[in-house]
Amino acid sequence: MPDSSPLHIKTMKRYATLLLIAALSGCAALDPGQPGLAALQPSQAGLQGGAIAWPTEQWWLRYQDAQLGQLVSEALAGSPSLAAAQARLNMANAAVGGARAIQLPQLNAGYDMVRERFSENYIYPPPYGGSMLTDNTLRLNLGFDLDLWGRNRARYAAAVSQKDASLADLQVARNTLVSGVVQSYFNLQNALSQVTVITQIVKQLENVASITRQRVAAGLDTEVEVNQADSAVSSARVQLSQASTNADLLRNQISALTGAGPQRGSTIRLADLSKAPEGVPANIPFELLGRRPDIVAAKYRVQASASQISAAKAEFFPNINLSAFAGFMSLGLGNLLASGSEIYGVGPAVTLPIFNGGALNANLDTRQAERDLAIANYNQTVLAAVREVADATTAIQALRQQTVDQAASLRAITSAYDIAVRRYKSGLGNFVQVLLAQNEVQKQAILNTDMQARAFNLDAQLATALGGGYRIDTNTH
Numbered sequence: 019m020p021d022s023s024p025l026h027i028k029t030m031k032r033y034a035t036l037l038l039i040a041a042l043s044g045c046a047a048l049d050p051g052q053p054g055l056a057a058l059q060p061s062q063a064g065l066q067g068g069a070i071a072w073p074t075e076q077w078w079l080r081y082q083d084a085q086l087g088q089l090v091s092e093a094l095a096g097s098p099s100l101a102a103a104q105a106r107l108n109m110a111n112a113a114v115g116g117a118r119a120i121q122l123p124q125l126n127a128g129y130d131m132v133r134e135r136f137s138e139n140y141i142y143p144p145p146y147g148g149s150m151l152t153d154n155t156l157r158l159n160l161g162f163d164l165d166l167w168g169r170n171r172a173r174y175a176a177a178v179s180q181k182d183a184s185l186a187d188l189q190v191a192r193n194t195l196v197s198g199v200v201q202s203y204f205n206l207q208n209a210l211s212q213v214t215v216i217t218q219i220v221k222q223l224e225n226v227a228s229i230t231r232q233r234v235a236a237g238l239d240t241e242v243e244v245n246q247a248d249s250a251v252s253s254a255r256v257q258l259s260q261a262s263t264n265a266d267l268l269r270n271q272i273s274a275l276t277g278a279g280p281q282r283g284s285t286i287r288l289a290d291l292s293k294a295p296e297g298v299p300a301n302i303p304f305e306l307l308g309r310r311p312d313i314v315a316a317k318y319r320v321q322a323s324a325s326q327i328s329a330a331k332a333e334f335f336p337n338i339n340l341s342a343f344a345g346f347m348s349l350g351l352g353n354l355l356a357s358g359s360e361i362y363g364v365g366p367a368v369t370l371p372i373f374n375g376g377a378l379n380a381n382l383d384t385r386q387a388e389r390d391l392a393i394a395n396y397n398q399t400v401l402a403a404v405r406e407v408a409d410a411t412t413a414i415q416a417l418r419q420q421t422v423d424q425a426a427s428l429r430a431i432t433s434a435y436d437i438a439v440r441r442y443k444s445g446l447g448n449f450v451q452v453l454l455a456q457n458e459v460q461k462q463a464i465l466n467t468d469m470q471a472r473a474f475n476l477d478a479q480l481a482t483a484l485g486g487g488y489r490i491d492t493n494t495h
Contacts, residue, residue, distance in 0.1 A: 055390045057320065058397040075487035078200050081474065083289055086203050089276055093199045094192065096277030103184075103191040110177070110184035117177035120170045123162040130155040131351075146349060154354045157345025157361065164340065169332035172325045179322035186315035193311065193486035199275045200478040202268055203286075208471030209265035210288045215463045216258040219456070223251045226452055229443050243449040250453060254460070294421065294473035309485030310403050316396035323389035330382040339367040403483065410480035417476060421469050428462045435459045 074080075078090055094100065131154050138148040163170060227247035233239040269283025276282055307313050342364040348354045371378060435455040441447030481487075 054386060055393040055397075057393050058400050073481040073484055073487045077481040077487050078196065078478070080295060085287065085289060086200065089203060089272060089286075090196055090199050092276040092278065092282075093195055097191075097195050097275070098277070099191050099195055100188070103188040107181070107184040107188050110181040114174070114177045114181045117170070117174040120163070121165065121174060123160060126159045126161075128155075128157055128159065151349045152351050153349055154351055155345065155347045155361075156354060157343050157347075160342045162340045164338045166338060167332035167335040169329050169337075172329035172332060176322040176325035176329065179318045179325060183315040183318035183322065186311040186318065189311035189486075190315065193482055195275065196486060197478055197482040199272065201475050202272050202275060204291070204471045204474040204478065206265060206268035206272060206283075206286060207289050207291055207474075208467055209261055209268055211291070211467040211470070212261040212464055213258065213265060214288065215467060216254060216261055216460070219460050219463065220251065220254045220258055222459075223247070223254050223456065226439065226442075226449075226456065227251055229439070230449060233442075233445070238445055239449065246449060246453060250456065257460075291467075291470040291474055294418075294470070295477040306403060306407060306484060307400065309487075310399075310483075311485060313396070313399050313403055316392070316399045320389065320392045320396050323385065323392040327382070327385045327389055330378070330385045333378050333381065334371060336371070337369040341365065341367055406483040407480065410476055410483055414473075414476045414480065417469065417473055421473065424462070424466055424469055428459075428466050431455065431458045431462050 078086060131152060133150065133152050135150045136142045136146050136148065138144075140147065165171060227244070227250075230239055230243050230247040234241065234244055269286060270280050271283075272286065273280050273283040307317075342362075344360075344362040346354050346359040347361045348356065348359045353359055435452075435458075438447055438451045438455040442449065442452045
């Protein structure tokens with residue numbers, strides 16, 4: 019029968035007190051290591067204050083192109099890349115659930131049954147010794163980690179930060195997909211415009227070739243000019259075929275981005291890109307750091323690595339768990355639930371890390387290195403984002419003046435070509451003048467379509483560089 023005397027209880031309390039003191043004081047030697055890297059500050063990257071209202075989440079709607087809007091919607095609905103990012107987010111959410119569960123009490127039920135013969139020469143007296151009996155145990159086990167040093171809380175915080183990073187990664191995948199569809203669409207529009215332009219040039223060259231034959235019949239030209247005219251027509255037809263092939267390839271690319279077969283791209287029609295988009299911000303704002311999902315993801319990974327360091331430091335301190343159990347134990351199945359078969363108990367379980375061969379410090383060094391890597395990636399992401407915005411902004415500003423000059427150049431050379439053709443038809447000019455003017459018209463006309471498409475592509479690049487309208491969902495924090 020257990021000793022319940024006051025002296026015995028006092029002795030047990032003294033042992034428990036000594037055990038608690040040992041738990042609170044005993045820990046392995048912690049090496050603080052080297053100072054970590056510092057995160058890049060906005061001012062170091064040249065960012066300025068001031069909020070911006072652009073781009074919106076559906077920034078491609080500013081182009082007022084229903085055909086493009088439909089393609090983007092299809093891509094967002096059927097992209098394998100988004101499905102993969104969503105799967106990674108689901109994994110991160112599951113990890114959060116697992117980290118949360120560790121912080122809660124754990125209750126388990128168990129039942130053990132062993133049919134065995136008990137030794138006649140052991141602790142079991144007759145009639146148990148030498149008999150075949152069933153050893154039964156039915157119990158509930160309750161365990162709870164006190165987490166005095168915050169190890170489990172730190173791991174939960176790290177899991178939440180990783181989940182937030184995965185959510186931002188989903189937005190990165192979304193922005194990348196949308197940007198790919200939009201820019202491929204404008205590249206296709208450029209190719210279709212070139213097909214239209216070169217088709218007109220082929221007709222013009224065929225008209226010049228017809229004039230040349232009339233001049234030969236009149237004795238004003240020779241077969242040399244006819245061959246030159248035919249050669250110019252054939253060369254333009256080759257360029258037309260190349261432009262058509264390029265358009266077909268871009269149609270296939272867009273079809274793949276939307277998750278459809280090649281037939282989807284064949285339905286895309288020529289759109290008007292004559293009016294360039296406007297309304298881009300003049301400066302690079304602080305808010306860029308909150309609008310770029312890749313920057314947000316990098317920031318959350320820094321937070322996750324910091325929480326992992328806290329968890330690693332908590333490993334140096336004693337771990338105290340409380341456990342309790344209650345149930346029934348008996349020899350023989352019929353006595354399991356009988357009076358007197360009850361068992362129960364409660365007590366602490368203390369683990370003291372004293373000597374571990376440097377394993378805890380090695381783990382801490384690993385976590386600190388992971389934090390430095392996360393900070394370095396964050397800094398690199400910020401610098402890359404600032405450069406992308408600066409490059410797109412600079413290119414847009416330069417393109418505006420280039421477009422004005424290009425339009426003037428195209429008007430001038432088109433007028434010169436018309437004059438050269440009229441003079442050639444009337445017998446006042448020669449074929450060389452017509453051919454030189456025609457070559458320049460073709461060059462300038464294609465360059466004009468390139469600039470129109472480039473204006474839209476740069477606008478799309480800037481929208482993506484500014485985060486594609488991404489905003490952090492503050493309701494989740």
